[in-house]
Amino acid sequence: MDFTPIPGFTNPHLQTLLPRFIRRKAIFEPVWQRLDTDDGDFLDICWTEPPEHAGNKPVVILFHGLAGCFYSPYANGLMASFRERGWLGVLMHFRGCSGALNRLPRGYHSGETDDARFFIDYIEQRFPDVPKAAVGVSLGGNMLVNYLARYQHDSHLSAACAICPPLDLADCAHRIQKGFSRVYQAYLLNSMKNTLRDRLLRHPQVGSLKTGDTINISSIYELDQQVTAPMYGFRDAEDYYQQCSGLQYLNQVSIPFKVIHATDDPFMTGAVIPKGSLPDNIDYHVTEYGGHVGFVGGSLSQPVFWLETAVPDFLALHLGDATSVKANQSTSDRTVTAS
Structure with missing residues (x-):
């Protein structure tokens, strides 16, 4: 599915900033939970609904970007889209990003996968019999590539997606x-x-x-x-x-993996786009417009947040979807593509 920006709003900075102006309040309030970590600290997480009520719904994990949180427009928008698909969404706040000061001086960075592993292990133990996927945004996307390469044989994930990851x-x-x-x-x-x-x-x-x-x-x-x-x-x-830098690890990702990147992203350059072909399980989708985690289409009166359809559509191929994806949707284009 191609991305078409709002007419007259192709400027990358407008695309990057529009979500904050359009979506000033979170779409919904999440269910909060605090997980104590093995090193004596904690991780604050947000669920789309009480997890004890989720039954056998597929679980989609979200990792936010640098200095982000659940209330970042892209985060609560994606979480709402997961809920609408009939999935259980859960966001892990990196240390220091939930609004509460952590106990230890440790924070997070683009390659720090220990907290992600602890968290995904927790999800796997709590929901052992349902499919699970993960989405990483910006810094969280680069971290996710590191995680998938490090745990390529036991990631506990059926599919994953990275949005605008700074791979270089x-x-x-x-x-x-x-x-x-x-x-x-x-x-x-x-x-x-x-x-x-x-x-x-x-x-x-x-x-x-x-x-x-x-x-x-x-x-x-x-x-x-x-x-x-x-x-x-x-x-x-x-x-x-x-x-x-995640670019060097892309070929080590073994599960179905989609990367979404705009060539006009003001946070990065073409250095983040891999040269040549990629393994069949990786779809690196490049759009002409979109800015950094923007991708706002439709019109100003009726804006459409393209990521909130494109990402669930991809995950639905591997998780199942209450609203179903069109049967003729192609998954054969696995090299770098442009739209």
Whole structure:
């Protein structure tokens, strides 16, 4: 299914920002749950309905993007679409993203899969007899590629989808420092620096920063250099980017996997698009327009959030769907395609 933007709204920045202007409130309120982790911390998760009432519904797991949460427009929109398909949706907040300060200084990054594994194991133990799928958005999409490659033989998932994943982290960190994209970087950094300040009030050291230090961070690269790399044992930001960029791991993904990317995404460049063919189980779908996790079609009076149809349509091929997908929908196009 091709994406067609709202007439006159093909600009990538308009596409990126439109969801926040159109969808100012969450479509529904989720059911919250706190999971205690093995290291003495917790993960806050959101369900589309009380899980004890879900019966044998397929489960779809959502991993949000950098500094995102359930109330990000794309997140509650996708969760609502999962619910409408008759599935049980559940979102895992990365540490520090649920609005509650975690107990430990540890946070999250684009290649950190331990929390995802803990969470998916929990879902597998709770719902052992139903099919399960996962969707990762932006940073969560790159993390999901890392997860699927690491656990290619026991991911517990029937299918997965990544939306606008920064599969070349170094290139994306450079791209977001250019032009209007610096506005997005400033927005993301403001949120993350506030969380970092709170963590430094509770912990004597976070990354290379110590309590009382001035937080002199003006770019995602500097954040990764001063916090992400030292906290997770990377030599520096470049080492982190090299080890965790998902592009190099795509060929190791063994389940049906769809990647959605817009060529006009202001967070990244063509460096995230694989060169040549891909394994038959991977569909890398490239659109001309869409911005970063935008993809708003229809009209201003009746906007259509294309991702909320395209993603469930793909997952339905592997989970089953109460509203059914057209029988003639093709799944044979598994190399890089353009629409």
